[in-house]
Amino acid sequence: xVEKSDNPYRHLPAKAFWRTGVAEAGLFxxxxxxxxxxxxxxxxxxxTFGSCFAQHISRALISRKxxxxxxxxxxxxxxxxLAQKYNYGVFxxxxxxxxxxxxxxxxxxxxxxxxxxxSVEYWTDGDGLVHDMxxxxxxxxxxxxxxxxxxxxxxxxxxxxRCITEADVLVFTLGLTEGWINTATGQSYSICPGTGVGxxxxxxxxxxxxxxxxxxxxxxxxxxxxxxMNPGLHVLLTVSPVPLVATASGDHVLVATxxxxxxxxxxxxxxxxxxxxxxxxxxxxxIAAPSSRGTFFEPNMRAIAHDGVDLVMRHFxxxxxxxxxxxxxxxxxxxxxxxxxxxxxAEELVCEEMLLExxxxx
Numbered sequence: 001x002v003e004k005s006d007n008p009y010r011h012l013p014a015k016a017f018w019r020t021g022v023a024e025a026g027l028f029x030x031x032x033x034x035x036x037x038x039x040x041x042x043x044x045x046x047x048t049f050g051s052c053f054a055q056h057i058s059r060a061l062i063s064r065k066x067x068x069x070x071x072x073x074x075x076x077x078x079x080x081x082l083a084q085k086y087n088y089g090v091f092x093x094x095x096x097x098x099x100x101x102x103x104x105x106x107x108x109x110x111x112x113x114x115x116x117x118x119s120v121e122y123w124t125d126g127d128g129l130v131h132d133m134x135x136x137x138x139x140x141x142x143x144x145x146x147x148x149x150x151x152x153x154x155x156x157x158x159x160x161x162r163c164i165t166e167a168d169v170l171v172f173t174l175g176l177t178e179g180w181i182n183t184a185t186g187q188s189y190s191i192c193p194g195t196g197v198g199x200x201x202x203x204x205x206x207x208x209x210x211x212x213x214x215x216x217x218x219x220x221x222x223x224x225x226x227x228x229m230n231p232g233l234h235v236l237l238t239v240s241p242v243p244l245v246a247t248a249s250g251d252h253v254l255v256a257t258x259x260x261x262x263x264x265x266x267x268x269x270x271x272x273x274x275x276x277x278x279x280x281x282x283x284x285x286x287i288a289a290p291s292s293r294g295t296f297f298e299p300n301m302r303a304i305a306h307d308g309v310d311l312v313m314r315h316f317x318x319x320x321x322x323x324x325x326x327x328x329x330x331x332x333x334x335x336x337x338x339x340x341x342x343x344x345x346a347e348e349l350v351c352e353e354m355l356l357e358x359x360x361x362x
Contacts (some may be wrong), residue, residue, distance in 0.1 A: 022291050028311070033286065034319035037272075037279040038234055040168055043326040045069045047092035047163035049107075051099050051175025053240035053283065053304070055090060060313040068092070069167050072159035087138050092167070093159035094152075096135040099176040100210060101218035101267075102188040106134060108225040110157035111164055117153040121187040122146055123198045131197040133189055142197075164229045173283075174264040175240045177210045178247060178256070192248070207248045215267045227277070235278045237268040241287035243302050261288070281319075283312045 004010070014020035015032045022030065045067040048058040061068040072093045074083035087094055098104050109115040121133040129142030130149045135156070143149040163170060180189045183206050192207075194200030210218075226233055239261060247256035265284060272280040287296050287308050294301070296308025 036321040039321045039324050041324045041327050042322050044168040046169045047167035048171045050173030051240040054173035056309045071162040092163045094156045101215045105218045105222040108222040111161035117150040136197040164226045169234045171236045173238045177260040181208050238281045239264045239284040241284045286312050
């Protein structure tokens, strides 16, 4: 009988091996997927931004009576359904979906004052209504004037700044590598001009599939601005498991999706490894890894079923460490929590990217 020599693998826990950590545990027996890198106060405040999937985290925080920071609530007694229509209470500020690190950098610059609302690109439609191209669907019909549109961007920038300075944890869900830019101004768009608002001009608007170095650079720059505003801010990165609606890369959408998610996952992991104030939560792996066998995808093979979202959230809260003493009186909610909670129970996520499906004529 051959004697087994001592080596580092003989001392690893069961979770380090696929057989015991995954195959034998089964999908619903997985444990130890994530453990928070930080010990947070019991009344920690969370701000959430990013792609559509980020909205699940804010809903879960609210349903557990935790402190989700709503820095830009709807005015007065706005009914919940009307507030959602106008994109209030969807993210911690009225930014709309932030799909790329390049767009996050724009918001960080706006929040810090390094850029003003006049730096954003605006478009006037045939009815004379104005749309800001950073948040193309934030007002369903558009603003009545450029002045009003700029005032709205400035208001959201102030709210975003509040999220940076007041939150203990900013959760950002990376969604896409693909985007569109204005080659003359450098404006980065959340959706291609002409697909929802704006007029597409092939001489000005260019497709850009952000590379690993570009995403890492933009994310690093955005976080450095935030840390200048709040040196104690923690940043929790996730990657959306939701596949692309469509791709302009020329690749099959399945291949394009895997490329996009792989690059984003690599960036998030490297940022977490290189910064003590950055952590990574594996929402992407829970849904999309081989161990799930596609269990949590709806029949369209893109939308995530409620059971999948629930499993992701169970792992999230199981790994969250809120054992430090609370710092504020009355932890666990604010006066507007009931309205926000009712608003966010709506079934439909706000997802601007879904506009692309309307151009699939097959």
